[in-house]
Amino acid sequence: MSALVVGNDDPSKRTPLVLGGHDFKSVSDIICRPVEAKAPQWWMIAFGVAVSGLCLLIAMLSKLVWSGIGVWGLNNPVMWGWDLVGFVFWVGIGHAGTLISAILFLFRQKWRTSINRFAEAMTIFAVMSAGIYIVFHVGRVWVAYFLFPIPNSMGIWPNFRSPLVWDVFAVSTYFTISLLFWFVGLIPDLATIRDRATTKTRKIWYGIFSVGWRGANRHWMNYERAYLILAALSTPLVLSVHSIVSFDFAVSQVPGWHTTIFPPYFVAGAIFSGFAMVVTLMVAARELFNMKDFMTMHHLETMNKIILATGTMVGYAYGMEFFMAWFSGNTFEQYAFINRAFGPYYWAYWTMVSCNVISPQLFWFKKIRRSIPMMFIISIFVNIGMWFERFVITVTSLHRDFLPSSWFYYSPTWVEVCQFIGSFGLFLTFFLLFLKFLPIIAISEVKGVMPAANPHQPGEEH
Amino acid sequence: MTTVKLYGLLAEYKDPSALIHAAEKLRDAGYKNFETYSPFPIHGMDSAMGIKDSVLGWIVVACGATGLASAIALQTWVSVSAYRVVTSGKLLFSFQAFVPVCFELMVLFAGFGAVFGMFALNGLPKLYHPLFKNHRFRTATSHGFFVTVESSDSRFSLEGTARFLQEIGGLSVEVVEE
Structure with a gap:
């Protein structure tokens, strides 16, 4: 039956979200299995690699703190390089998680249930990687607390008219709310693991973190309300975060940054890159954990459609930037954009265009949308392209700033490169721990979208 | 016994x-x-159990309002009184520039209200x-x-x-x- 349904194009029938004829018990069994079984060998190897990356990050950050920010290749005028590129790259990836967990929830997109946990975890770990960049790029990291309005003996307070301060509030609020949202979603599933636990350690730890959840209907009522409210709060929040990140650039007067298109363009790009990262990770995880009945081809195809839509928006924004530069009649603005495409950093610009604009267009073909190797390759291309987008925006705008006498070329040092590799180590270390110790699919939500969960089944007089 | x-x-x-x-x-x-x-x-x-609707929404509204009020108070006090610095000729009290932080703190407090309010109503942990x-x-x-x-x-x-x-x-x- 499932084979018939997979290719179902009849719009009057919904594609089933759970395949393989599962009942409630087998859903719990399959999703809890990675938590209850011994870690597989591939996990141990991957974890070893990820922790080495994390150690690399710690080494690079230690070098940075020890020697000062001169270990990076920054110069005047390029005072922001891989640090800001890395920050925007990671914070952008996080946005897909919130989009899936909050916006798709409000739109009653039930297919999100089997991927939201996964995507939210990705959000949290990506924002952690972004946070490392933000904290350490200030140079003197021991005074990073100046970013927050903390009373201090010098009587210094932040300047609330600066977008950089808005950014501190936006990113820290975003991280806190994402973490709470994720934790609230986890509570019933942690209780499931607690009640199935066969070892004492598992019983104690999952018992503590499931805060005594017992599935009472009065609890579910408040719980569902809290979930709905968090979704309603996160939806404008996620739009605001990347808008504010774009204000870091747009509120300044550097040609190439000072444009009103930045907030929507950044948000579309963030969702684009985040969905690509979800596809990359999900293609691997559904294979390795054998969860194809829950993370179905239908899910992957739907995500590829969103990648296509947001990729097209990003392409439109690239075109519109050029149009506005020409239409404004401002020669400095025009120079900034021509220089972007044909100046010293032309290679970065064309890498960005081919990865972000051209490669997702292949998803117009259904065959490619439903091909695992193709979607994996395209999602990697999009990840690369979105990194280059941030590089193009940050570096090409700065390296030709106001005074030609100060124009300069920027290349990263090995410390910056290794720090970026290390930031993947941080991300993957936490992500692998998540894959092993937490249910990677929202068990209670998946059960809720199964036909058997509906108390008003056909044939009942209700 | x-x-x-x-x-x-x-x-x-x-x-x-x-x-x-x-x-x-x-x-x-x-x-x-x-x-x-x-x-x-x-x-x-x-409705099958005949229980009343959740009051969580009102808790969240109160927390969100607190967050908004504290953001306005904090930014105004810091900018107008505690640390008076004129940047780019902007007014000390430039409310337009205060909007992002007002929004963020409102969401942050409301989010705390939603989660911890839900815990309190449910008697958890x-x-x-x-x-x-x-x-x-x-x-x-x-x-x-x-x-x-x-x-x-x-x-x-x-x-x-x-x-x-x-x-x-x-x-x-x-x-x-x-």
Whole structure:
């Protein structure tokens, strides 16, 4: 039956979200299995690699703190390089998680249930990687607390008219709310693991973190309300975060940054890159954990459609930037954009265009949308392209700033490169721990979208 | 030997549909202190049990308003009084520039209100509960559907309620001690 349904194009029938004829018990069994079984060998190897990356990050950050920010290749005028590129790259990836967990929830997109946990975890770990960049790029990291309005003996307070301060509030609020949202979603599933636990350690730890959840209907009522409210709060929040990140650039007067298109363009790009990262990770995880009945081809195809839509928006924004530069009649603005495409950093610009604009267009073909190797390759291309987008925006705008006498070329040092590799180590270390110790699919939500969960089944007089 | 206090009766039901019918019958029979347990929220259960809507929204509104007010107060005080620095000729009180932080703190406080308000309304964290001693109840978070009637209910009687729970489809009825 499932084979018939997979290719179902009849719009009057919904594609089933759970395949393989599962009942409630087998859903719990399959999703809890990675938590209850011994870690597989591939996990141990991957974890070893990820922790080495994390150690690399710690080494690079230690070098940075020890020697000062001169270990990076920054110069005047390029005072922001891989640090800001890395920050925007990671914070952008996080946005897909919130989009899936909050916006798709409000739109009653039930297919999100089997991927939201996964995507939210990705959000949290990506924002952690972004946070490392933000904290350490200030140079003197021991005074990073100046970013927050903390009373201090010098009587210094932040300047609330600066977008950089808005950014501190936006990113820290975003991280806190994402973490709470994720934790609230986890509570019933942690209780499931607690009640199935066969070892004492598992019983104690999952018992503590499931805060005594017992599935009472009065609890579910408040719980569902809290979930709905968090979704309603996160939806404008996620739009605001990347808008504010774009204000870091747009509120300044550097040609190439000072444009009103930045907030929507950044948000579309963030969702684009985040969905690509979800596809990359999900293609691997559904294979390795054998969860194809829950993370179905239908899910992957739907995500590829969103990648296509947001990729097209990003392409439109690239075109519109050029149009506005020409239409404004401002020669400095025009120079900034021509220089972007044909100046010293032309290679970065064309890498960005081919990865972000051209490669997702292949998803117009259904065959490619439903091909695992193709979607994996395209999602990697999009990840690369979105990194280059941030590089193009940050570096090409700065390296030709106001005074030609100060124009300069920027290349990263090995410390910056290794720090970026290390930031993947941080991300993957936490992500692998998540894959092993937490249910990677929202068990209670998946059960809720199964036909058997509906108390008003056909044939009942209700 | 100390006498153990009675918490109530626990009955298991076959599926969501049986559970919702049982809740309706308990409600119609005049029971108040009963509760249903399921691995996922069942739609229509709130009215079947006859319980009032959640008040969480009002808690969140109050917390959000507090967040907004504190953001306005903090930024105004810092910019106008505590640390007067004129940047790019902007006014000390430039409310337009204060909007992003106002929004963020409002969302942050409202989010805390939603999560911790939900915990407070549900009486969580609560690491011990009489039901956790029951072996059968462990499936309530996986695939079991249960009803409890607490002994504090005015209509509760050990035998009468047990019989009633069985009549309305209970597969097994057990006593739960405090």
